[in-house]
Amino acid sequence: MYLHFGVPLALTVFGVLLIAAMFGLQKLLSPNNPYQRKLTPYECGEPPTGRAWINFNVRFYLIALIFVVFEVEVAFIYPIAAVYLNWVRSGQRLYALAEILIFLLILFVGLIYVWVKHDLEWVKKVPE
Amino acid sequence: METLINNLIASGLFGAKPSFDVVAAIVEFVAGAVVFLVVAMPFAGVVTWLERRVWARIQSRVGPNRVGPQGFLQWLADGLKNICKEDLIPAEADAPLFKLAPYLVMLAFILPWSVMPFSSSLILADLNVGVLFFTSVTALTVVGVLMAGWASNDKWSLIGGIRSAAQIVSYEIPAGLSIFPVVLMTGTLSMQGIIQAQGWAPQHWFVFANPFTFIAANVLFVSALAEGNRTPFDLPEAESELVAGFATEYSGMRYTFFFMAEWGNLFLIGALMTTLFLGGWRFPHVSDNVVVMNILELITFNVKVLAVVFVSMWIRGTLPRVRIDQLMTLCWKYLVPISFADMIGTAVWVAIWPDGNAFMGYLMFAGGLAVLAVFVRRVVYYVRRSRMELYFRPGI
Numbered sequence: 001m002y003l004h005f006g007v008p009l010a011l012t013v014f015g016v017l018l019i020a021a022m023f024g025l026q027k028l029l030s031p032n033n034p035y036q037r038k039l040t041p042y043e044c045g046e047p048p049t050g051r052a053w054i055n056f057n058v059r060f061y062l063i064a065l066i067f068v069v070f071e072v073e074v075a076f077i078y079p080i081a082a083v084y085l086n087w088v089r090s091g092q093r094l095y096a097l098a099e100i101l102i103f104l105l106i107l108f109v110g111l112i113y114v115w116v117k118h119d120l121e122w123v124k125k126v127p128e
Numbered sequence: 129m130e131t132l133i134n135n136l137i138a139s140g141l142f143g144a145k146p147s148f149d150v151v152a153a154i155v156e157f158v159a160g161a162v163v164f165l166v167v168a169m170p171f172a173g174v175v176t177w178l179e180r181r182v183w184a185r186i187q188s189r190v191g192p193n194r195v196g197p198q199g200f201l202q203w204l205a206d207g208l209k210n211i212c213k214e215d216l217i218p219a220e221a222d223a224p225l226f227k228l229a230p231y232l233v234m235l236a237f238i239l240p241w242s243v244m245p246f247s248s249s250l251i252l253a254d255l256n257v258g259v260l261f262f263t264s265v266t267a268l269t270v271v272g273v274l275m276a277g278w279a280s281n282d283k284w285s286l287i288g289g290i291r292s293a294a295q296i297v298s299y300e301i302p303a304g305l306s307i308f309p310v311v312l313m314t315g316t317l318s319m320q321g322i323i324q325a326q327g328w329a330p331q332h333w334f335v336f337a338n339p340f341t342f343i344a345a346n347v348l349f350v351s352a353l354a355e356g357n358r359t360p361f362d363l364p365e366a367e368s369e370l371v372a373g374f375a376t377e378y379s380g381m382r383y384t385f386f387f388m389a390e391w392g393n394l395f396l397i398g399a400l401m402t403t404l405f406l407g408g409w410r411f412p413h414v415s416d417n418v419v420v421m422n423i424l425e426l427i428t429f430n431v432k433v434l435a436v437v438f439v440s441m442w443i444r445g446t447l448p449r450v451r452i453d454q455l456m457t458l459c460w461k462y463l464v465p466i467s468f469a470d471m472i473g474t475a476v477w478v479a480i481w482p483d484g485n486a487f488m489g490y491l492m493f494a495g496g497l498a499v500l501a502v503f504v505r506r507v508v509y510y511v512r513r514s515r516m517e518l519y520f521r522p523g524i
Contacts, residue, residue: 003152003156003253004253004254005253005255006152006156007156007160007242007252008239008242008253008261008265009156010153010156010157010159010160011160011164011239011241011242011252012235012238012239013157014157014161014164015164015231015234015235015238015239016231016235018164019230019231019234019385022211022381022385023215023382026212026215026380026381027215029211029212030211030212030213030214030215030380031214032214033214034214036219038216039218039219040218040219040220041218041220041221041280041281041282041377042282042284042371042376042377043282043283043284044371048282048283051220051281052281052282052283052285052286053278053281053286054286056286056287056290057290059294060290060293060294063294063297063298063456064293064294064297066460067297067298067300067301070301070464071297071300071301071304074301074304074305077308078260078311078317081308081311081312082311082315082316082317083315084312084315084475084478085312085314085315085478086315088478088482089482093479093482094479096479097475097476100472100475101472101475104468104471104472111460111464111468115460115461120456120461121453121457122452122453122457123453
């Protein structure tokens with residue numbers, strides 16, 4: 001099996017080498033004439049005002065938090081899903097079904113909680 | 129692959145007594161390089177030309193047709209132009225992250241090719257966690273895109289980068305959940321295992337296996353479009369509002385790598401859909417010759433992938449862009465609950481019919497044909513009614 005997992009590693013090494021080689025080729029072929037005004041950030045031709053590393057909309061953080069919870073749970077469903085058919089074939093179908101339903105129910109309660117708290121709305125209404 | 133390596137060692141190509149590991153590493157490296165250079169890179173190039181031609185037809189234009197026959201070599205010309213461009217790094221940018229971002233985005237495009245099932249024998253590595261591997265390495269894109277947007281120190285890039293990150297991570301959930309119906313039905317995560325559980329005929333494909341998998345296939349397609357930043361979900365690089373999104377400050381080869389990965393991802397979307405739902409490379413057993421069968425399977429797989437790619441081009445040519453609040457509503461309030469219901473439905477279905485229901489396959493296939501017939505009839509009706517002047521001349 002370790003032989004199979006060598007392929008992604010080999011592809012990673014190959015990809016990094018290929019990209020680095022392309023950058024090297026570009027260095028040989030392309031002009032290099034930087035000056036201060038060329039290196040300013042693009043802001044539609046105007047001189048940029050301030051830096052871009054600012055506080056952005058807090059909604060993006062919330063989306064990221066909800067995502068982390070769900071993605072971890074999705075990762076945990078993979079093993080159950082992979083063995084589910086074997087369970088059903090071995091005659092424990094009700095047991096298997098109950099197991100998977102309880103698991104999904106916990107996940108679904110989380111979604112309902114977030115929904116009821118209005119955190120899925122992009123423009124959240126603050127209660128008066 | 130073990131037999132191939134043992135044959136190579138026996139042939140004495142690598143000296144008298146080579147180490148198995150060294151030969152395995154060399155064979156894997158060469159095989160990966162061949163697949164990537166022969167299939168992935170040319171596809172990512174050609175599809176840019178193909179997409180521009182298809183849009184042009186949809187919008188009653190001609191499209192690029194000057195470089196080579198029918199403009200076929202346009203992608204080579206674009207690549208050559210980009211490699212001769214000056215490579216600029218803004219003075220205030222975070223240079224190490226700025227340089228690292230294209231590597232991550234490209235790796236997210238390169239790595240899925242190691243589990244790409246082209247035919248029954250042509251697969252680099254049939255990992256036992258193939259589908260999980262596929263989805264997890266394509267998710268590497270989000271890191272690269274966020275890094276690019278943040279490191280540029282440009283307001284357009286920052287907005288593009290965080291929008292892209294929010295969008296990709298949100299749509300990861302329905303995409304992940306709509307893979308599960310297939311995993312529940314096959315009990316395996318290996319790409320070849322999933323394909324072998326389907327038949328060559330449409331009524332044995334998983335998309336028609338039961339109503340839940342049909343919905344799952346559609347949810348997966350929509351989520352994959354959103355994860356690939358494709359119209360109607362192309363907010364991260366919405367050219368009319370964000371200049372070029374996260375790629376605003378990039379030029380030359382760095383820019384090319386971002387867009388090579390983006391267009392190459394079209395093939396990955398098509399391949400995932402084909403493998404999970406459209407029967408993969410399955411072809412009727414017409415010959416006992418392994419080579420002939422593999423060539424036929426390779427053609428079948430690529431035709432199906434190109435059909436999915438064409439549908440996504442068609443969607444890009446016809447639909448307007450959605451707003452960001454609509455995007456999030458669609459994901460969290462519609463696709464996530466639907467895919468949850470889908471998964472529960474499939475679990476119940478599998479508990480009742482562990483070996484599938486053959487009658488349902490025929491019924492669903494017939495239903496699919498009926499929907500297609502209604503669609504064609506409506507298109508013909510509206511084309512007639514609007515008295516459009518259609519010029520069907522592909523050779524311009």
